[in-house]
Amino acid sequence: MFDFRDLDRPIIGAPMAGGPSTPELAAAVTNAGGLGFLAAGYRTPEDLAAQLSAVSALTGGPIGVNLFVPDAFQPDPALLDAYVASLRPETEALGVEVGQPRYDDDGWDAKLSLVLDARPAAVSFTFGCPDSQVLKRMADAGILPIVTVTTSAEAEFAVAAGARALAVQGPGAGGHRGTLDQRSVPTDDRLEDTLAAVRSVTAVPLAAGGGVSGPSDVVRLRGAGADAVQVGTALLLADEAGTNPLHRAVLAGGQFAGTSLTRAYTGRYARGLTNRFILEHSDAPAGYPHLHYATAPLRKAAVAQGNADVAHLWAGTGFASARPEPAAKIVEALA
Template identity: 55%
Template sequence: MLASDLSSLRRQIVGAPMAGGPSTPELVAAVTNAGGLGFLAGGYKSPDRLTQQIRATRTLTGGPIGVNLFVVSPNDGDDEEVEAYRRELQVHADRYGVDLGRPRWDDDAWEGKLDVVRAERPEMASFTFGCPSATILRELDALGVLTAVTVTDAAEARTAAGNGARVLVVQGPGAGGHRATFDPATDPGTSPLPELLAAIRTVTDLPLIASGGISTRRLAEEILSAGATAVQVGTALLLAYEAGTTPAHRAALEDPRFTETSVTRAFTGRPARSLHNRFMDDHPITAHAYPQIHYMTAPLRAAAAATNDVQALHLWAGTGYRHAQRGSAADIVAALTP
């Protein structure tokens, strides 16, 4: 049983749901078994695959687990801008000998994955990129699934609380990977995480899970002291033995040639923080057509990963990436625990 205020956790550490491979059943179970709360990433998976991973995780832990789903809203991406970007990317496709993906919009199998959550009933379900309707949140609550919505400012927090979310995941500007802002056309906020927590606390008294750049025990202590109920870590787990992080991504995290992270739309059309590389410099796009650009660049990113071309690969990482350490997830969680 997972308490609604997360007080039942032995360690106030939540493993971030990292779509695209890192969040394996083994990693999720290891975080939970270490006393925290492990999270499966539902993004980009089919409903059947998500079901398989939930069940696989259940065989590895008897503790609570979470599942994260994307809330993908229709967008008004500029077709001409997307087509211009496709022409710009063709040189990469020619170099790798692959075809660019077809830019398209879909909702990431939203209804199918909701059905999975209804059937499998993970202890927590979190939502990113938007807020589910009050009807959905009430339904999950009635099923005994604790609901959380990722927010990036006080206005989003007010919406999520008003719709009935039981917990808020507060994503600060230092987080790796996609920014969770409800409107991807807007620039992501830059308020430091403690200030963001304080601003959100003025509009709700819900439990707050804080995320973004938390990579050391000292930082975890500071954020918990600033009002967070728990801290969520992702980049800190990318080098864990149990993580499904690609070899190229693992190598880049330890490569001294990468000296900073930046927010870019070049890989998916949605703002996301990555180790800064040449692809980002070559393509300073402002188009916010997500997931259209995600699908268009997917073959390029797969080819870059297969050839260990770290200068053309999305290398999601938060600002604390230099503190990421190789080791078991249990040891990493213990080292972060205040």
């Protein structure tokens, strides 16, 4: 079974759903000696199958696939209705309608079957911990099952369920936090402290990520107990990334000074560049994927219209260090 400790370079390309993660990016990270990931979240099973086929033609090295774990949580109807109503001035200004809030499982069963058929080196799970049967099926197929965690308590729970490795995510990470319970406010404990706490309760391989901006961060996290370091924001401007033009322009242009944690776009806490929409919609309730579907037309229109005040611009705290370069060069510099 694949092991982080066997990588030529201890760098993992974090899965970035919604476009940035592409077969080309995943293959480039792997071919540079790291572990590249495909992000299955938001994609149809057919899209994932095509990406798995594409990446296999670009590399013979290890590849990971990330899946969103379904969450049966149902948001408070009154809070959800009030939040949807608050979005209407935004959508009217963009010339679109508010999306219909709803639940789905992101094609969970079909994607599990695809992963088991394709047998990538690793599969990681975000937004929850799958049941022990799922993790065992992956391990029995020779696929390293990884669970994303943010605390030592989550780590103990995941390892007890059968996780063979953990992705330990710190507060500086861009995009969605991996907190298992979407109702909980994510911890802001330092990543090094969380790593130490996780290492004290398990011996499984650990990948650490969140706010990584340069090789000194890699050295620091490796010294704190990480077997590999996971980077996402550092790869957003990579030549092979599918990052949309607005997101690229904003990251390269330096027009935003910082990042914020918000539920405004999807109902799950996520870190992005601090814009007007985040500041004015701080009252968003927990409710993924319901809010994700409600804001989907708004987000799509904002990107298409180049409206950085409204678009979701996921980024970690190290965003200022992102550079437009080939992914191989980024991986080599980090390692």
